[in-house]
Amino acid sequence: MVSVRPSLIGFVLAASSCPSSGCSERQPAVEKTKYSRVISEFEQPLCQGDRSLIDERIERTAERLGLQPEIIEIELYTSPPVPGCSSPFGCYSGGVARTIASSLEHEIVHAIAAPIGANRKLWSEGLAEALSGGFIRRSWRRDSTVSTEWEAKTSGELDYLLAGHLAQWLIASRGMEAFLRAYRGESTEDVYGLPLEALGEEYEREAPWGYSSEGCLEEAVSLVTDEHEETFEIDCATNGVRHLVGLYPGSVASSKNLGIERAGRYELRLEGGLAVQVLRCLDPVVSTEEPDLEGGVYHDADLSPPNPYLFADGAHELELDASVHRFTVYGTDELDEDSVRLILRRLK
Ligand SMILES: [Zn+2]
Numbered sequence: 001m002v003s004v005r006p007s008l009i010g011f012v013l014a015a016s017s018c019p020s021s022g023c024s025e026r027q028p029a030v031e032k033t034k035y036s037r038v039i040s041e042f043e044q045p046l047c048q049g050d051r052s053l054i055d056e057r058i059e060r061t062a063e064r065l066g067l068q069p070e071i072i073e074i075e076l077y078t079s080p081p082v083p084g085c086s087s088p089f090g091c092y093s094g095g096v097a098r099t100i101a102s103s104l105e106h107e108i109v110h111a112i113a114a115p116i117g118a119n120r121k122l123w124s125e126g127l128a129e130a131l132s133g134g135f136i137r138r139s140w141r142r143d144s145t146v147s148t149e150w151e152a153k154t155s156g157e158l159d160y161l162l163a164g165h166l167a168q169w170l171i172a173s174r175g176m177e178a179f180l181r182a183y184r185g186e187s188t189e190d191v192y193g194l195p196l197e198a199l200g201e202e203y204e205r206e207a208p209w210g211y212s213s214e215g216c217l218e219e220a221v222s223l224v225t226d227e228h229e230e231t232f233e234i235d236c237a238t239n240g241v242r243h244l245v246g247l248y249p250g251s252v253a254s255s256k257n258l259g260i261e262r263a264g265r266y267e268l269r270l271e272g273g274l275a276v277q278v279l280r281c282l283d284p285v286v287s288t289e290e291p292d293l294e295g296g297v298y299h300d301a302d303l304s305p306p307n308p309y310l311f312a313d314g315a316h317e318l319e320l321d322a323s324v325h326r327f328t329v330y331g332t333d334e335l336d337e338d339s340v341r342l343i344l345r346r347l348k
Contacts, residue, residue: 035059035069040076042243047252049242057105061112061131064176072097072111076104078249087155101244105132119185121152122163127183129164135282135300136168137161137210137290146200169207208287216281216300220259220324226346230258234273234331235338247275247309247330255328257281258344263322265347270312273331273340277308281324297325312340317347 031038033051035058040046046054054074062069075098077083077090082098085091090099092110099107109128118124130136139161146166152158171179174192182191188199222230232254234241245253251274260266270276280299282291291299297318298305309330310316329340 036072036074038074038076041078042076042249044236044243044250047236047241047243048238049240049254050244052239053242053244054104054108057108057133058112061109064131065113065116065180066176067112067115070112072108074099074104074108074111076101076244104244105134108132116180116183118183120150121154121158122146122149123167123183125155125158125160126163126167127179129160130167130171133214135210135213135216136164137286137301137303138165138207146203147197150196165207165210166203168211169203172211173206208285209289210282210286210301212282212284212286213300215255215326216257216279216324217284218257220257222256223259223261224344225261228258228344230256230327230342230344232256232273232327232329232340232342233338234329234340238338245328245330250334251330251332253328253330255326257324257326259324260320260322262346263320266318266320267345267347268310268316268318269314269343270310270329271341271343272335272337273312273329274335275309275311275330276342277328277330278310278318278320279308279326279328280321281326300326 029040029042029045031040031046033046034055036054038046038054058069058072073096075082075096077098077100080088080100082088082090082100084093085098090097090103090107092098092107092114097104097107097111106128109131110124113124113127118127139159141159141162144159144162146162149159149162149166167179170182170192178191182188188194188196192199194202222228234252234254236243236252238254241252241254243250243252245251247253268276268278278297280297282300286301291301297320298308310318327342329342331337331340
């Protein structure tokens, strides 16, 4: 793949030889967290929530794989394509996780799992998908099966949904230790007592439709009754506040889970901030089929929500189920606000 941009590391080396007055391009920032060294193309430094997201993902992944967390190198790009990678969104190679923000956790899993050595794409990408914290769902593709994906040699050939869902199911039902034996190259017959095709058939038959994202598994901080106000801190230095979340560069965001007590039509307003996203959380394990929810609120398994942002320009009406919802409030440093108020009112 031909890349139009140099890698950030190459750029830092080149930039360091420029005279102080002679370089027009900005030098990427280098930041350290507990377990990472991050070279970032973003103008804004990492927020507290971005730093803890990186360190928690590294710690959690290492713990699940039975490894010690190690310092990893990350190159963070503002938009695809990521240079030096066959996938436009990022890759882990040469000891560096190169990535855009939305693939950061996936590439961190690759970096931590690298010493284990995967013997095929199905396992390495499956593990990265299963441990990166997002919703895991059954693939919609009818032409992909465990047997077809077993043969995938490149990212472009692999069905990532199937790989992640299969890995999650195997780990949840038979444990990480067995999964890592298969990952290293032992046959499915030796590890699971089933030839590949029979394992694939059991997977098709037995695996649940989906598994919740980690964000939705967090406990609800409040129960919303007929009227509710919730304050979201959006100062970058506050715990949990992130900017690697993509409303646009420079925005910051903070998420909370709120429990809705009664289903119905609600009015939603923001005081301050830019916008809010409302995500309907699903059960931790969605057993049978894709949920079909009414009301225009997207849910945890939606991969391309139709219009996820409600902007802070007046009142919005939306239908909410009696269930946990994850609210993400966006603001910006330019507005000079430290917090945003979300107001929900049940309409009679
Ligand atoms: Zn990957």
